[in-house]
Amino acid sequence: MTNLDTQHLLDIARSSAQRAGELAAEMRADGISVESTKSNRLDIVTQADTAVESMIRKRLAAARPDDGFLGEEGDPTDGTSGITWVVDPIDGTVNYLYGSPYYAVSIAATIREPDGRRRTLASCVFAPELDAEYTATTDQPALLNGRELRVDDQVTLDNALVATGFPYDHGRRDRVLAAMSGLAPKIRDFRLNGAASLEICAVADGRLNAFFLWDLPIWDYAAAALIATRAGARVQGGKDSPRTPLLLAAHPRLADAIAPHLKETS
Numbered sequence: 001m002t003n004l005d006t007q008h009l010l011d012i013a014r015s016s017a018q019r020a021g022e023l024a025a026e027m028r029a030d031g032i033s034v035e036s037t038k039s040n041r042l043d044i045v046t047q048a049d050t051a052v053e054s055m056i057r058k059r060l061a062a063a064r065p066d067d068g069f070l071g072e073e074g075d076p077t078d079g080t081s082g083i084t085w086v087v088d089p090i091d092g093t094v095n096y097l098y099g100s101p102y103y104a105v106s107i108a109a110t111i112r113e114p115d116g117r118r119r120t121l122a123s124c125v126f127a128p129e130l131d132a133e134y135t136a137t138t139d140q141p142a143l144l145n146g147r148e149l150r151v152d153d154q155v156t157l158d159n160a161l162v163a164t165g166f167p168y169d170h171g172r173r174d175r176v177l178a179a180m181s182g183l184a185p186k187i188r189d190f191r192l193n194g195a196a197s198l199e200i201c202a203v204a205d206g207r208l209n210a211f212f213l214w215d216l217p218i219w220d221y222a223a224a225a226l227i228a229t230r231a232g233a234r235v236q237g238g239k240d241s242p243r244t245p246l247l248l249a250a251h252p253r254l255a256d257a258i259a260p261h262l263k264e265t266s
Helices: 006-030 047-063 093-097 170-186 196-205 218-230 252-263
Strands: 034-037 044-046 068-071 083-091 104-112 118-127 132-137 140-144 161-163 189-191 210-213 234-236 247-250
Touching (some): 006 083, 006 140, 047 083, 047 104, 083 118, 132 196, 132 218, 140 196, 218 247, 247 252
Parallel strands (some): 068 083, 161 210
Antiparallel strands (some): 034 044, 104 118, 210 247
């Protein structure tokens, strides 16, 4: 039987993300290297990615042995409880490897809806070197270190600060460049920070006004999307697997203004 105690799920997500963040920071301080590549030489896996995911997986299995697990690095497992944990052990791996503090552990407790979609019930995005813990549940507000978050609901398109990123596949980068070229005359500026979960959370906090990107895997946005939604943003386009064609996070009015410019380049 599915346990929908969202506070219980959030407590587990928070404690696991905190310990995972500590481990990631410790491993970087000790020195890490690239362990392998995935789709190409830019899509890297560090020793820390695999070690952190393994640790999270063990903690979640100890706390809730009947749950499923879907992580970036390892094989998925099905559970019997109805809950599946969607985990990115280090979102922003390239930042992490190059010494930038802009990376995060992302953990989401999800459930399947009758239509097959995956819905996030509780989530935590923790950036250890920024000392930033973002949390939300379906029945609690989005928080940053205990402070309630609200998306900026006053910004207009011409004043919008918009974030995006580049896919690892060079062949897919032209679409992002075309979208940026079309939007550039209409907005204030762009930011490319290299960690989708933190950029979506920044929309929730009003430090960014919108984020869009194609081909995002679910572990990059499952936790952050709930946080942004509970802060009043609209997160549209996310699909379960394996990657979403286009994800856009912004206040609903701003999303309506940006979406047509992205549709032209889809």
